[in-house]
Amino acid sequence: MRILVTGGAGYIGSHTVKLLLARGHAVTVYDNLSFGHRDAVPKETLVVGDLKDIDHLDQIMVVNQIEAVIHFAAFAYVGESVTNPAKYYQNNLLNSMNLLERVRRLGIPRFVFSSTCATYGVPTAMPITEDEKQSPINPYGNSKFCFEKMLADYAAAYPLGFTALRYFNASGAAPDGSIGEDHTPETHLIPLVLQVALGQRPHIEIFGTDYPTSDGTCIRDYIHVDDLAEAHLLALEKIQPNQGNFYNVGIGRGYSVREVIQVAEEVTGKKIAVKEAPRRAGDPPSLVAGSDKIRRELGWQPKYTQLRAILETAWNWHKAHPKGYGDK
Ligand SMILES: NC(=O)c1ccc[n+]([C@@H]2O[C@H](COP(=O)([O-])OP(=O)(O)OC[C@H]3O[C@@H](n4cnc5c(N)ncnc54)[C@H](O)[C@@H]3O)[C@@H](O)[C@H]2O)c1
Ligand SMILES: O=c1ccn([C@@H]2O[C@H](COP(=O)(O)OP(=O)(O)O[C@H]3O[C@H](CO)[C@@H](O)[C@H](O)[C@H]3O)[C@@H](O)[C@H]2O)c(=O)[nH]1
Numbered sequence: 001m002r003i004l005v006t007g008g009a010g011y012i013g014s015h016t017v018k019l020l021l022a023r024g025h026a027v028t029v030y031d032n033l034s035f036g037h038r039d040a041v042p043k044e045t046l047v048v049g050d051l052k053d054i055d056h057l058d059q060i061m062v063v064n065q066i067e068a069v070i071h072f073a074a075f076a077y078v079g080e081s082v083t084n085p086a087k088y089y090q091n092n093l094l095n096s097m098n099l100l101e102r103v104r105r106l107g108i109p110r111f112v113f114s115s116t117c118a119t120y121g122v123p124t125a126m127p128i129t130e131d132e133k134q135s136p137i138n139p140y141g142n143s144k145f146c147f148e149k150m151l152a153d154y155a156a157a158y159p160l161g162f163t164a165l166r167y168f169n170a171s172g173a174a175p176d177g178s179i180g181e182d183h184t185p186e187t188h189l190i191p192l193v194l195q196v197a198l199g200q201r202p203h204i205e206i207f208g209t210d211y212p213t214s215d216g217t218c219i220r221d222y223i224h225v226d227d228l229a230e231a232h233l234l235a236l237e238k239i240q241p242n243q244g245n246f247y248n249v250g251i252g253r254g255y256s257v258r259e260v261i262q263v264a265e266e267v268t269g270k271k272i273a274v275k276e277a278p279r280r281a282g283d284p285p286s287l288v289a290g291s292d293k294i295r296r297e298l299g300w301q302p303k304y305t306q307l308r309a310i311l312e313t314a315w316n317w318h319k320a321h322p323k324g325y326g327d328k
């Protein structure tokens with residue numbers, strides 16, 4: 001398939017591009033490199049461009065005879081979305097909407113969207129199934145939720161098929177050590193913990209120790225980035241015109257912030273200093289995936305089911321690339 005990957009030079013995008021290429025697809029990456037990295041993708045695949053330059057993007061889709069779009073490009077910091085919602089609605093909703101409209105007009109039949117468990121807000125039951133009411137508690141989650149609705153309306157009215165994958169917490173790195181997680185600024189728990197292990201930070205702050213969880217810290221479902229990548233390939237194969245599907249993608253087991261730190265100490269063999277800090281705005285206490293639907297309907301099966309194995313791949317990447325891609 002000839003596939004456009006927006007945000008393909010980013011963390012999850014680059015791992016998906018690697019898998020798409022390995023499976024013989026023709027890939028065009030469209031990324032403005034605001035967070036992505038030139039070295040994260042083969043240079044012949046990369047078009048540097050911004051989603052808001054919609055005519056440029058349209059031209060790229062026409063020239064490359066695109067048959068499917070995987071849409072990763074977005075801003076993804078939950079905390080920042082609370083203080084700067086405009087930035088999130090502009091990029092994640094308005095720019096996405098413009099892309100979707102061009103996709104429709106060009107008659108491109110397949111669209112895969114990076115959604116998130118942040119669309120559920122504070123769920124009523126755990127693990128979270130796709131039937132859970134979506135009630136986001138931060139602007140980031142709202143921006144993704146609105147776009148899901150737009151996709152559903154488009155698929156009902158037009159010959160477009162889509163799959164929205166609601167990722168839980170992406171983590172880990174390619175096992176061959178070639179690509180990994182490098183955000184500037186870094187706000188994600190696992191890379192920050194590993195930066196402490198590398199001696200690049202004095203301690204990790206634990207955001208909130210009074211949550212209604214087993215040890216008072218937030219619980220998340222950490223899913224290996226290659227297992228996420230595989231979900232995109234399976235989704236692409238199954239998309240049908242006029243149909244839309246929503247799937248949770250997680251391993252179905254939650255780890256608290258303290259547990260992540262403990263496993264990181266085991267994997268790295270280093271003591272990780274911690275500092276207890278107030279809660280971060282917009283964080284739900286616990287998010288764990290019920291992913292039966294994607295297992296059943298797409299035959300998806302995570303290869304990484306233990307945090308330890310996930311952290312080992314992340315640690316390999318961070319040890320070998322202490323400055324990440326070194327371009328920011
Ligand atoms: N990381 C997670 O745990 C997680 C969980 C759930 C959902 N998601 C979603 O998955 C997607 C990818 O997340 P990620 O962690 O890989 O983030 P990332 O920041 O590494 O990747 C996003 C990419 O999009 C690009 N981009 C952003 N705005 C753009 C624009 N206007 N034009 C062109 N390119 C643009 C960035 O340069 C970057 O390369 C996002 O949509 C995010 O919301 C991520
Ligand atoms: O220095 C830190 C950083 C994070 N946390 C906590 O660790 C957990 C995980 O945080 P983080 O790694 O920042 O991920 P999330 O905020 O859960 O967000 C990620 O996962 C979401 C799905 O859960 C996605 O939608 C987002 O795009 C993605 O950034 C949260 O409870 C944080 O409060 C800390 O305690 N200290």
